[in-house]
């Protein structure tokens with residue numbers, strides 16, 4: 001390794017450390033302001049489009065939860081970083097045929113929006129549990145908070161949640177963690193996360209263990225924390241802007 005590479009690496013580590021600390025301070029003050037005491041939400045660092053080397057640097061800074069949205073990229077990074085104690089969260093739209101691959105590395109899937117995907121994941125986790133004894137897959141039902149179908153950012157309609165939840169609760173190897181949503185573009189995130197909190201409460205009334213709420217990105221994490229987010233998915237405020245691909 002040349003000195004140039006070593007210096008660049010130190011600079012990137014310092015940059016990531018500073019950005020991570022800044023986000024952690026925002027989370028701490030928003031949690032305190034929301035009167036949620038010291039119960040900090042789980043920070044998932046969304047590393048899509050950024051190299052595996054950055055994830056290794058983040059792990060050395062104490063990050064344990066990382067998020068990815070494409071199976072091909074996620075599975076390659078998880079294989080390369082198999083020596084690290086990381087939890088991999090799949091947060092993107094997922095085709096049922098990718099269930100087998102995701103079951104090999106994912107601790108959680110945040111984007112479950114249809115029965116066929118639950119069936120695919122149940123089969124894939126059963127195979128993987130036989131092979132490796134892996135633990136259950138944490139599953140979030142992604143909810144669409146868009147009234148306008150044209151602005152759809154993925155997820156099931158709120159009315160579809162009870163059926164999906166019952167199906168998931170009955171599936172071996174899948175654990176119903178709770179709900180996930182992305183605030184609609186151009187809308188007030190407070191209103192969106194307030195709606196999500198109500199949806200979560202109705203789910204918990206039937207499935208008392210499904211208390212998790214995956215909500216909040218770089219731009220709207222404070223609003224999500226105010227409305228009970230337990231899992232934050234933060235990318236650009238920690239890693240910087242993503243290379244403009246796809």
Ligand SMILES: *Cc1c(COP(=O)(O)O)cnc(C)c1O
Pocket residue numbers: 046048069091092182217218219233234235236237
């Ligand atoms: C990319 C992504 C994030 C992170 O978004 P940032 O604005 O970079 O913080 C969170 N959730 C999902 C589903 C994503 O695809």
